[in-house]
Amino acid sequence: MYVAVKGGERAIENAHAWLAEERRGDTSVAELSVAQIREQLSLAVNRVMAEGSLYDPDLAALAIKQARGDLIEAIFLIRAYRTTLPRFGASAPVETGEMVCDRRISATFKDAPGGQVLGPTFDYTHRLLDFKLAAEGAVPEAPEGEAKDGPVPHITGFLNREGLIQTEDESDATPPDLTREPMELPASRALRLQSLTRGDEGFVLGMAYSTQRGYARNHAFVGELRIGTVEVEMDIPELGFAIGIGEITLTECETVNQFKGSKTEPPQFTRGYGLVFGQTERKAISMALVDRALRWKELGEDDVGAPAQDEEFVLMHSDNIQATGFLEHIKLPHYVDFQSELELVRKLRREAEGQAAREAAE
Amino acid sequence: MAEMTEPSERQAWMSTLAKAPAADLARLWDGLGLAPEHEMLRAPEVGAVMVRGRTGATGAPFNLGEMTVTRCSLRLGCGAVGHGYVQGRDKAHATTAALVDALMQTDKADRVREGVVTPLTEALAAAQATRRAKAAATRVEFFTMQRGED
Incomplete structure (x- = not known):
C-alpha cells in the first residue's frame, strides 16, 4: 500500500537553518576557513580524499567544513560531487x-x-597531550639535512x-x-x-x-x-x-x-x-x-x-x-511498513489469545 | 609561428603549468603584461581523471581513484594552438596555461619562458628540494651500542 502524505516542509527548512547555525557554533569564536582545514587538518582531508575516491584537497576540506567534521558525511559529499564530473580519461600507472x-x-x-x-611521523611521540598547542604560537622551522638525489x-x-x-605479473591490461x-x-x-x-x-x-x-x-x-x-x-x-x-x-x-x-x-x-x-x-x-x-x-x-x-x-x-546509506535509511519514515507489521502482530496476538481461550475452555 | 619545439620541452612546460600553484601562475602572467587575442577551441572544463597504480608497484594496473583536472584549448590570432591541462578546478588556471602553451610556440617564447615558465619550474624545484632536505634530516643513523660476541 502506498499512501502519499504531505507536510513537514517547514520543519525540514527550520531544521536545516538550525543545522547551519550549529555548524557555525559560537559566533564569538572565529570562523574556520577551508584553507585552514586543508592545511591544519590535513590527515582528515587525506582520509576524505582516499575514501571519497577523489584527489582534491580543497574540495575535501570544504566537505569537512560542511559536514561539521563528520568524515563519513564528508566522504558522502565528495562521492556525490564526483559523479557530476565528466571523466577525461585514465592516467598512466603512477611510478x-x-x-x-x-x-x-x-x-x-x-x-x-x-x-x-x-x-613527519607520530611514531616515537609520547602520546601525551601537548598543552602548548592550546596557545597560539609560531612553530620553529624543521631542520634540513643533505638530500641524496635520485629515486x-x-x-x-x-x-x-x-x-x-x-x-x-607484468601486464598493461585495462583494469575493471x-x-x-x-x-x-x-x-x-x-x-x-x-x-x-x-x-x-x-x-x-x-x-x-x-x-x-x-x-x-x-x-x-x-x-x-x-x-x-x-x-x-x-x-x-x-x-x-x-x-x-x-x-x-x-x-x-x-x-x-x-x-x-x-x-x-x-x-x-x-x-x-x-x-x-x-x-x-x-x-x-x-x-x-x-x-x-x-x-x-x-x-x-x-x-x-x-x-x-x-x-x-x-x-x-x-x-x-x-x-x-543502508543503515541510516531505517530511520526515515517507514510508517506504512510499520503499520502493516503492527497489524500483523495484533492479528497473531488475537489468534494466540483465541487459541489459549479455546484450550482453557476444553 | 616559430619552428616546432621538441615534444620533450613542451611536455616539461605543460607539466610545470599543470602542477604550479594557480596564484603563482596568475601573478607571473600578469607581470608579463601580455593579452594576446585568441579564440576558444574548448572552453575551460572541469573534469576528473582516473589515477591508476600498479599491483605491488610493478604488476598489473588497478584504479586508485580520481583526481580533479581542468582543461582548456584555444587558438591565438597567429594560429598557434595552446592546451592547458591543470590539476584542480580553477578555470582561470587552465586558460592561462593554454595561453602560455600557445605563446611558447611563437616568437614570444623567450619572453614567456623567462617571465613564467622558468620561475615556475624553479619554484617547484625549490619547494621539492626543501621537502627532500627536511626528509633527509629525519634519516636514521644507526650506531652499534654493543655486539653480542663480546
Whole structure:
C-alpha cells in the first residue's frame, strides 16, 4: 500500500537553518576557513580524499567544513560531487619507484639502500597531550639535512634479485572499474585493490587486525612503507604525447609474508600491497594485510573460513557510503511498513489469545 | 609561428603549468603584461581523471581513484594552438596555461619562458628540494651500542 502524505516542509527548512547555525557554533569564536582545514587538518582531508575516491584537497576540506567534521558525511559529499564530473580519461600507472619520499621505512632491512627516513611521523611521540598547542604560537622551522638525489629503490626489488619473493605479473591490461560496472565476484585482484583503497579505514583496519590475531594469519612484515609525491601522467589525444597533469601524495605499503610453497611454487616470500591517496599510513598497512589474506586462492592456500579471506564479506561491507546509506535509511519514515507489521502482530496476538481461550475452555 | 619545439620541452612546460600553484601562475602572467587575442577551441572544463597504480608497484594496473583536472584549448590570432591541462578546478588556471602553451610556440617564447615558465619550474624545484632536505634530516643513523660476541 502506498499512501502519499504531505507536510513537514517547514520543519525540514527550520531544521536545516538550525543545522547551519550549529555548524557555525559560537559566533564569538572565529570562523574556520577551508584553507585552514586543508592545511591544519590535513590527515582528515587525506582520509576524505582516499575514501571519497577523489584527489582534491580543497574540495575535501570544504566537505569537512560542511559536514561539521563528520568524515563519513564528508566522504558522502565528495562521492556525490564526483559523479557530476565528466571523466577525461585514465592516467598512466603512477611510478611509485620514482616517488619523492617524505617518509620511507623498512621493518625488514635495517640498512636499506636509501636509508630509513622517518618523515613527519607520530611514531616515537609520547602520546601525551601537548598543552602548548592550546596557545597560539609560531612553530620553529624543521631542520634540513643533505638530500641524496635520485629515486629510492623499492625494498622488494632486492629480494626479487635472489628470487626469494614472488614476482607480480607484468601486464598493461585495462583494469575493471567498480565505479562504472557493478562489482562482480569473484573479483580480480585489481578490483579488490580498488575496493580496498576506497574502503572504510576502520573496517579495513579491523579486518587486517583480525588476520594478526589469528584469523587467517599471514605473518606480515612491513617490507616497506613510503609516503611522498608522484607525478600523474596522462596521454593527451590532441597532443599525441603524455604530459604531467598534476602531482599527488600517496602512501604505499608492501608487506613481505611467509609462504611455505605449494604444489607449483617453491617456498618463498609473498606480497601484500597497499596504495592509498594522501598520508594515510594506517590504512595502507591495513590494505596490504587484507590484500594478502584475500589472495589465498591464487596462492593455493587453505580457506580456513576466516572473515578476511571471505571476498564477499570484505568487499561488500568495506564501503562506508553504501553501509551508511543502508543503515541510516531505517530511520526515515517507514510508517506504512510499520503499520502493516503492527497489524500483523495484533492479528497473531488475537489468534494466540483465541487459541489459549479455546484450550482453557476444553 | 616559430619552428616546432621538441615534444620533450613542451611536455616539461605543460607539466610545470599543470602542477604550479594557480596564484603563482596568475601573478607571473600578469607581470608579463601580455593579452594576446585568441579564440576558444574548448572552453575551460572541469573534469576528473582516473589515477591508476600498479599491483605491488610493478604488476598489473588497478584504479586508485580520481583526481580533479581542468582543461582548456584555444587558438591565438597567429594560429598557434595552446592546451592547458591543470590539476584542480580553477578555470582561470587552465586558460592561462593554454595561453602560455600557445605563446611558447611563437616568437614570444623567450619572453614567456623567462617571465613564467622558468620561475615556475624553479619554484617547484625549490619547494621539492626543501621537502627532500627536511626528509633527509629525519634519516636514521644507526650506531652499534654493543655486539653480542663480546
